[in-house]
Every structure is written in C-alpha cells, then in structure tokens.
Amino acid sequence: xxxxxxxxxxxxxxxRKSFDELNDDERKVVQEFADEEEYKSMRRLITDxxxxxxxxxxxxxxxxxxxxxxxxKFIIQQQSSKKKTTKILGIFTQKVPAWVPAGIAAMFILAWxxxxxxxxxxxxxxxxxxxxxxxxxxxxxxxxxxxxxxxxVHRQDDQIASLPITQQHQKYSNSTYIPxxxxxxxxxxxxxxxxxxEMGSLAQIMFVVN
Amino acid sequence: MVFKPEKSKNIIMRSxxxxxxxxxxxxxxxxxxxxKRYAGxxxxxxxxxxxxxxxxxxxxxxxxxxxxxxxxxxxxxxRSFSTWLYAMAFNLYKNDMRKKETEQKFLAxxxxxxxxxxxxxxxxxxxxxxxxxxxxxxNQLEPDVRSIFILxxxxxxxxxxxxxxxxxxxxxxxxxxxxxxxxxxxxLEHLNISDWI
Numbered sequence: 001x002x003x004x005x006x007x008x009x010x011x012x013x014x015x016r017k018s019f020d021e022l023n024d025d026e027r028k029v030v031q032e033f034a035d036e037e038e039y040k041s042m043r044r045l046i047t048d049x050x051x052x053x054x055x056x057x058x059x060x061x062x063x064x065x066x067x068x069x070x071x072x073k074f075i076i077q078q079q080s081s082k083k084k085t086t087k088i089l090g091i092f093t094q095k096v097p098a099w100v101p102a103g104i105a106a107m108f109i110l111a112w113x114x115x116x117x118x119x120x121x122x123x124x125x126x127x128x129x130x131x132x133x134x135x136x137x138x139x140x141x142x143x144x145x146x147x148x149x150x151x152x153v154h155r156q157d158d159q160i161a162s163l164p165i166t167q168q169h170q171k172y173s174n175s176t177y178i179p180x181x182x183x184x185x186x187x188x189x190x191x192x193x194x195x196x197x198e199m200g201s202l203a204q205i206m207f208v209v210n
Numbered sequence: 211m212v213f214k215p216e217k218s219k220n221i222i223m224r225s226x227x228x229x230x231x232x233x234x235x236x237x238x239x240x241x242x243x244x245x246k247r248y249a250g251x252x253x254x255x256x257x258x259x260x261x262x263x264x265x266x267x268x269x270x271x272x273x274x275x276x277x278x279x280x281x282x283x284x285x286x287x288x289r290s291f292s293t294w295l296y297a298m299a300f301n302l303y304k305n306d307m308r309k310k311e312t313e314q315k316f317l318a319x320x321x322x323x324x325x326x327x328x329x330x331x332x333x334x335x336x337x338x339x340x341x342x343x344x345x346x347x348x349n350q351l352e353p354d355v356r357s358i359f360i361l362x363x364x365x366x367x368x369x370x371x372x373x374x375x376x377x378x379x380x381x382x383x384x385x386x387x388x389x390x391x392x393x394x395x396x397x398l399e400h401l402n403i404s405d406w407i
Contacts, residue, residue: 006384007384007385007387007388008384014391037399038395038396041395041396041398041399042391042394044398045344045391045394049341049344049398050344050363052341052344053258053341053344053345053364055341056254056341057250057364060250062249062250063249063268063272065272066249067241067245067249067275069272070241070272070275070276070279071238071241071279073272073276074276074280077276077280
C-alpha cells in the first residue's frame with residue numbers, strides 16, 4: 001500500500017526519536033513506512049552508521065595536483081583554443097597597406113556602375129511591357145454568342161459612318177474596326193461559351209451599324 | 211542578474227557566490243579558496259559513488275573544478291553554488307555510468323571479464339565497524355539510489371536540492387530514499403546488527 005504520509009516527516013522522526021519515544025500520531029506515520037523492527041534498524045543506520053562515514057569526510061587527502069593542476073590545465077586549454085581561433089581568423093587580422101582595401105572597394109563600386117545601366121534599361125523595358133497595352137498588328141477574330149444579350153457600346157461615328165461598310169474588317173487611321181454584327185455572326189460558330197472576361201472585352205468592342 | 215561581491219570582506223570570508231564572480235574574472239586566489247572548501251567533500255562523494263576507487267575519485271574531483279573554471283562566467287547567481295557544483299559532479303558520474311553500461315553491453319557477448327571500477331575495500335579497514343558495514347551495504351545499492359542516499363545522508367542536501375542535482379522530481383527522490391533506507395536496513399539486519407557498536 002502506498003503511504004499517505006510524507007516521507008520527509010518519517011525521516012524527521014527517524015532522526016529525532018527512537019521507536020519508544022513516538023506518540024500515537026507519530027506511530028501512525030511511522031507504521032505507514034515500516035514496522036517496529038525496521039524502524040529500529042533504520043534509526044541505527046541514521047544515528048550510528050552514517051555519522052561514522054561522515055567523520056571520514058575531512059580525513060580524505062585532497063587530489064595530488066591540487067588546485068594548481070586544475071588552474072594550469074585551464075590556462076593551457078584557453079591558450080590552445082585561442083590559437084585555433086587566431087589561425088582561423090589569421091587572414092583577416094594580417095596587416096595590409098591602406099590602398100588594398102580602398103582599391104577593392106573602388107573595384108566593387110566600378111563594377112556596380114558597369115552592371116547597373118544594363119540592368120535598369122532591361123528592367124524598364126520589362127515594366128513598360130507590363131504597363132502598356134500593345135496594339136496588335138494581327139487580325140483577330142472573336143466570338144459573339146448571338147442568343148445572349150451582350151452589353152456593348154454603340155458609338156455613332158460620323159467619320160466611320162461615311163465610309164463604305166463591307167463584310168471585311170475596315171482599316172481606318174491605324175485602327176481595325178469590326179464590321180457589322182452580321183459579319184461577326186458568321187464566325188461565331190468557332191467558339192462556344194462565354195464568361196465575365198469575354199463579356200467585359202466584348203463590351204468594349206466598337207462596331208459600326210448600317 | 212548582475213551579482214557584485216562585497217568589497218569590504220576579506221577574500222577568505224567571502225561567500226561561494228562572491229568567489230564565483232572573482233573566478234569569472236580569472237582570480238586565481240578565489241579559485242584556490244573555493245577548491246579548498248569543496249575538494250574534500252567532492253572527493254568523498256566520488257569515493258562512495260565509485261566504490262572507493264581513489265584514483266577515479268581524484269580524477270573526477272579535478273574534472274569538476276576544471277568544469278567550474280570553464281563555466282564560471284555562465285554561473286546562475288539565482289541558484290545555490292553547492293547545488294550547481296554537485297550537479298556537475300553528478301553529471302560526470304552519470305556519463306561514466308552510461309559509458310560503463312555501453313562497454314558492458316559490448317563485452318557481454320565476449321569471453322573477457324566485465325569491466326568494472328574494481329571496488330577498493332582497503333579504505334574500509336580504517337573506518338569503525340558501523341561505518342564499514344554501512345559503506346559495504348551502500349555499495350550493494352543501484353547507482354541511482356546510492357547517489358541520492360549519499361547526497362541526502364552523507365552530504366546533507368535537502369530533498370529539493372537533490373531533485374535539482376539529479377534532475378528528477380522530488381517524489382522520485384523521496385521514493386528512492388525510502389527504498390534505499392529499507393534495503394540498507396534489511397542488509398544490516400542480515401549482517402547481525404546487534405554487533406554494530
């Protein structure tokens with residue numbers, strides 16, 4: 001059975017009282033750990049055996065080398081570890097004329113200036129490509145699904161209206177105009193389906209009505 | 211935490227923690243004083259742990275002080291110096307026990323005799339009867355239990371301190387102490403306890 005009393009209390013009793021000196025409460029504590037014979041034997045261990053061993057503690061002669069040996073070992077250890085560090089860092093601690101680091105720095109700066117313009121021009125071009133919509137020179141066809149109501153801009157353009165409208169794309173002032181809706185219907189079979197982006201792009205289509 | 215030693219005190223009168231501050235600043239005199247204070251106790255501790263092998267006990271004592279010098283700057287002043295020192299000592303012993311266990315496992319399948327620390331019992335002839343019997347009985351305990359019993363009853367560390375030194379819960383320390391007490395008393399009964407004194 002696991003004792004409910006604390007072992008420290010039992011230990012205190014062992015150190016202070018013989019079994020006969022224990023009162024009822026103390027006996028209850030003791031009985032959780034040991035019977036009478038065990039208690040007596042443990043008490044002898046604590047009161048007689050252990051103090052005798054303890055008395056030898058001061059009589060032991062100290063290690064031969066003493067504190068000097070330890071101190072010297074420590075100093076040697078420190079010196080050897082310092083030497084290792086100096087070896088590793090040796091190349092950085094060597095003395096060099098002042099022009100060497102200045103020259104190295106100048107070379108880095110020069111190299112930076114040489115590389116930088118090419119880099120910046122290429123990155124500028126890339127940015128421009130991203131930012132501006134390039135006009136396509138190729139003819140493009142798109143699909144319009146006739147069954148659906150497609151939002152679009154109806155622009156009356158006198159200039160365009162005055163031009164003859166054919167079934168072909170009309171070229172005018174570097175811009176391609178999509179001809180009338182009938183003409184677009186003709187190629188609508190090539191493509192099926194629609195989505196928001198298509199709707200958006202279709203909404204921007206300019207077309208001329210007869 | 212910054213710990214400043216009291217300047218007015220004579221160096222011999224200074225506390226262990228004061229001396230540690232000086233040792234961290236490479237003060238040799240402070241180290242000598244601390245060595246004198248603790249070397250005997252540590253040697254005694256190791257003798258019991260290594261079953262009275264004086265050579266190993268002396269080596270380990272020196273090793274602990276070398277570690278003390280190496281880690282002096284990292285000493286935590288919120289902790290007791292004695293607990294810190296004994297914890298270093300116990301760790302050295304634990305490492306040795308681990309090595310020994312590995313060696314024994316390796317040699318288990320071979321024909322050579324098992325490696326051991328060859329207990330030296332000459333030391334026991336110098337002690338009185340009761341001490342000799344207890345020391346012999348202590349040697350029969352398992353290393354973990356023996357070290358805790360020695361720390362508690364021979365070196366008089368408190369249970370919370372032992373718990374820190376051996377890095378295990380107080381409950382475990384108490385149960386091991388009780389186990390050691392029970393086993394020792396049984397062995398001593400067996401060795402005709404009436405002849406003790």
